[in-house]
Amino acid sequence: MIYDYYKENHVFSTEQTNRSEVFWNLYKGKFKGKITNEKINALMEIYTPLYQICAVERSYSMEYDPETYTGYTFGDYRMLDLGFVRPMEYSYMYRNHALEIADKAMENLEFFRSVDNNYQYRSNLKIASLFGDRQVTDFYHTEMYENLFRYDFSSFLILLMSILALVPVFVAEKETEMNLILSTSKKGGKETINAKILSSFLYVIIISAWFYIFDFLAFSYFYGLTGLNNQLYALKDFMLTPLNVRMWEFIILSAVVKIIGLMAVSSMILFLSSIFRRALLPYILSLATVFLLMLFNEFAKMKFINPIELIANRELFKNTGFIKILDFPVHKFIGVILSVIFLAGAFVLATKMTSKNNASLGRMKERK
Numbered sequence: 562m563i564y565d566y567y568k569e570n571h572v573f574s575t576e577q578t579n580r581s582e583v584f585w586n587l588y589k590g591k592f593k594g595k596i597t598n599e600k601i602n603a604l605m606e607i608y609t610p611l612y613q614i615c616a617v618e619r620s621y622s623m624e625y626d627p628e629t630y631t632g633y634t635f636g637d638y639r640m641l642d643l644g645f646v647r648p649m650e651y652s653y654m655y656r657n658h659a660l661e662i663a664d665k666a667m668e669n670l671e672f673f674r675s676v677d678n679n680y681q682y683r684s685n686l687k688i689a690s691l692f693g694d695r696q697v698t699d700f701y702h703t704e705m706y707e708n709l710f711r712y713d714f715s716s717f718l719i720l721l722m723s724i725l726a727l728v729p730v731f732v733a734e735k736e737t738e739m740n741l742i743l744s745t746s747k748k749g750g751k752e753t754i755n756a757k758i759l760s761s762f763l764y765v766i767i768i769s770a771w772f773y774i775f776d777f778l779a780f781s782y783f784y785g786l787t788g789l790n791n792q793l794y795a796l797k798d799f800m801l802t803p804l805n806v807r808m809w810e811f812i813i814l815s816a817v818v819k820i821i822g823l824m825a826v827s828s829m830i831l832f833l834s835s836i837f838r839r840a841l842l843p844y845i846l847s848l849a850t851v852f853l854l855m856l857f858n859e860f861a862k863m864k865f866i867n868p869i870e871l872i873a874n875r876e877l878f879k880n881t882g883f884i885k886i887l888d889f890p891v892h893k894f895i896g897v898i899l900s901v902i903f904l905a906g907a908f909v910l911a912t913k914m915t916s917k918n919n920a921s922l923g924r925m926k927e928r929k
Contacts, residue, residue: 567783583630611638656696663693684890697795701788709780710875715772724847731834754916773816803881822871825901828908835915865900
């Protein structure tokens with residue numbers, strides 16, 4: 562699946578083609594790393610005449626030219642434009658863009674102070690602090706990260722595997738009347754319930770870690786691993802992110818946040834497992850719950866208690882936004898994470914109460 566995704570979405574392949582070899586040779590040999598005036602001048606010296614021929618005059622030849630990098634004038638232009646000029650220009654100009662945001666936020670401070678709007682004053686102060694010192698000093702090929710952060714198929718597989726594995730956790734013992742035997746055991750009540758919940762969460766954590774590690778390794782292999790220490794906002798999609806973190810830090814943070822969302826969905830599945838006596842209905846309801854959460858996340862505006870917002874979290878971290886708590890601005894992503902954790906805790910408590918009641922009923926039947 563990752564390979565198919567790569568074949569459909571890659572711009573510069575790591576496979577041994579003429580275009581890819583030229584790109585990676587130029588990247589590694591001339592332009593990778595610290596952005597300097599020398600590198601910019603060297604790039605523009607190659608690019609400017611090609612831009613004039615291909616974009617302005619449109620007088621390029623379609624015939625093979627051995628004097629060009631790729632064999633064709635237009636091919637050289639597109640390779641340099643997509644692979645070097647646009648991303649390097651964004652990296653070089655990002656500091657100016659960030660300073661504009663910070664300066665505008667600083668201008669707003671005086672106004673909001675004059676009207677005694679403490680919330681907006683604190684929000685703009687945070688924005689100024691976040692964007693004031695930002696800059697992208699190094700140029701790295703970011704195609705791997707752009708596609709890795711959009712890839713959600715593994716999360717969908719984990720959800721399906723969670724449904725298959727977790728629905729039987731409580732309902733199976735009622736189908737087989739094992740709950741009657743457990744109810745006569747000294748540790749067949751609370752201890753068993755806690756062990757089932759804990760082992761369910763461990764299962765989700767382990768398979769999630771396996772999938773996300775494999776995703777990273779596969780994307781690194783296909784796209785080429787470079788720029789792990791680059792800033793997250795070096796990606797154009799994340800130019801307004803509230804996070805001042807590096808690529809490798811965001812990869813770990815994103816995986817952890819996804820696992821929190823997956824555990825919240827798992828808590829719902831466990832609750833459904835605890836309230837029914839036959840497995841078919843919990844399976845159907847668990848699938849329906851997952852798809853409804855996906856639809857809700859896609860079309861609804863209020864997403865604070867939706868675990869899918871954490872599972873597909875690139876949108877959560879792309880823009881800087883705040884929620885108002887006691888007149889203080891709190892980052893939106895923090896509010897979403899805390900609300901989903903609270904939701905998961907509520908379902909865990911409900912599962913414990915339901916399972917405890919089932920155990921009590923089991924003991925009553927056993928006495929009869």
